[in-house]
Amino acid sequence: MNFPGLFKVTFWKAVAVALMTAGAIAAVWRFSTGLGPSTNLVDTFPWGIWIGFDILVGVGLAAGGFTIAATVYLFNIERFRPILRPTILTAFLGYLLVIAGLMVDLGRPWAIWHALIYWNPHSVMFEVAWCVMLYTTVLALEFSPVVFERFNLERPLKIIKAITIPLVVLGVILSTLHQSSLGSLFLIIPSRMHPLWYSEIIPFLFIISCVAAGLAMTVFESFLSSRAFGREIEMPLLSELARVIVVVLALYFTVRVQDLITRDALKFAFEINYQSILFAGELVLGVIVPFFLLLSKKIRENKAGLFYSSVLVILGFIAHRINTAITSMEQYPNRMYIPSWQELAVTAGLVAFGFVAFGFVAKYFNVFGHEVHHEPKPVKEEVAEVAEGLAVAPTK
Numbered sequence: 480m481n482f483p484g485l486f487k488v489t490f491w492k493a494v495a496v497a498l499m500t501a502g503a504i505a506a507v508w509r510f511s512t513g514l515g516p517s518t519n520l521v522d523t524f525p526w527g528i529w530i531g532f533d534i535l536v537g538v539g540l541a542a543g544g545f546t547i548a549a550t551v552y553l554f555n556i557e558r559f560r561p562i563l564r565p566t567i568l569t570a571f572l573g574y575l576l577v578i579a580g581l582m583v584d585l586g587r588p589w590a591i592w593h594a595l596i597y598w599n600p601h602s603v604m605f606e607v608a609w610c611v612m613l614y615t616t617v618l619a620l621e622f623s624p625v626v627f628e629r630f631n632l633e634r635p636l637k638i639i640k641a642i643t644i645p646l647v648v649l650g651v652i653l654s655t656l657h658q659s660s661l662g663s664l665f666l667i668i669p670s671r672m673h674p675l676w677y678s679e680i681i682p683f684l685f686i687i688s689c690v691a692a693g694l695a696m697t698v699f700e701s702f703l704s705s706r707a708f709g710r711e712i713e714m715p716l717l718s719e720l721a722r723v724i725v726v727v728l729a730l731y732f733t734v735r736v737q738d739l740i741t742r743d744a745l746k747f748a749f750e751i752n753y754q755s756i757l758f759a760g761e762l763v764l765g766v767i768v769p770f771f772l773l774l775s776k777k778i779r780e781n782k783a784g785l786f787y788s789s790v791l792v793i794l795g796f797i798a799h800r801i802n803t804a805i806t807s808m809e810q811y812p813n814r815m816y817i818p819s820w821q822e823l824a825v826t827a828g829l830v831a832f833g834f835v836a837f838g839f840v841a842k843y844f845n846v847f848g849h850e851v852h853h854e855p856k857p858v859k860e861e862v863a864e865v866a867e868g869l870a871v872a873p874t875k
Contacts (some may be wrong), residue, residue, distance in 0.1 A: 500828075529580050531804030539595075543697040562716055565701065579829055625844050626844065629845065674808070676807035695789040724789075766790055
């Protein structure tokens with residue numbers, strides 16, 4: 480096959496190769512020496528960045544896949560179809576990277592197939608394992624038409640198109656099930672978690688937050704791909720998504736604060752310690768600020784304003800998942816966890832591989848369709864657009 484420009488060296492390609500090489504070296508280290516010498520995890524603190532970021536964040540950011548697919552196929556809102564394929568691709572790659580991260584984190588990764596044979600239906604992990612495996616398969620089938628078109632495989636293409644609706648319905652069910660189940664994992668350890676993050680409604684909070692993050696990730700991916708491939712960004716569609724994000728952020732903030740008040744846990748937010756500072760950063764910068772920014776029509780319809788507001792939503796989501804999995808756990812063993820360089824290198828390598836894989840598929844397969852290409856704007860013009868958008872943001 481012919482892939483023109485595949486081996487052309489650019490700055491970002493060099494950075495990605497360096498990160499992936501470091502990740503590969505760290506992975507070899509982990510598999511050759513074990514979890515103890517290659518991580519800062521101990522028996523009293525067994526979950527670190529590989530669970531907090533690679534899995535909890537990775538699965539959540541891929542939520543745009545089932546939301547956009549349901550919008551197009553189940554609600555029949557056809558105008559969102561132009562962003563369907565790249566969103567499905569983002570979700571599919573996200574789940575592949577989650578599985579890769581899980582393989583590195585498992586103490587006995589060669590036994591990962593046991594969930595298929597040795598059933599334990601009373602375990603939340605069993606439900607999560609099955610849902611992730613099945614949903615990854617569903618995403619592969621939903622994205623397969625792009626591959627079949629590339630290689631002119633007419634018969635399998637017709638078969639997949641015939642079963643698209645049942646696939647989307649199955650994908651929505653599986654995705655919502657395991658998004659909430661990831662939150663359910665923390666329900667069994669109430670005494671170990673900090674009150675700012677433990678709640679009996681963690682599963683519900685995980686579902687709400689992943690919808691906002693998944694849609695913000697769709698905006699983020701659309702913006703980067705428009706710059707990388709010189710294509711026009713779908714501003715009207717993304718602005719509509721931003722309106723949905725505003726509603727979801729408002730719902731999330733209301734439920735989160737009401738839950739803290741009900742559990743008499745809001746008082747911990749006003750203590751002076753690093754947990755309260757991280758909580759404030761997570762809620763203020765990741766929820767309140769982007770909510771008011773996206774509330775402005777001028778910001779929503781401004782490319783740079785919409786992009787940076789979406790970045791704040793994604794960072795707030797990442798902070799919430801990492802705080803839940805790591806920060807909230809540090810009080811029980813009274814131990815501050817700092818990832819080892821091997822843990823950071825594996826995570827950075829997986830993220831770099833995700834960008835490289837998306838760029839490869841987007842460049843050599845019909846992900847965006849036939850569109851008019853435009854030259855990307857200089858960075859200075861986009862910064863000016865952000866300033867203009869912020870200037871018209873509403874004040875409280």
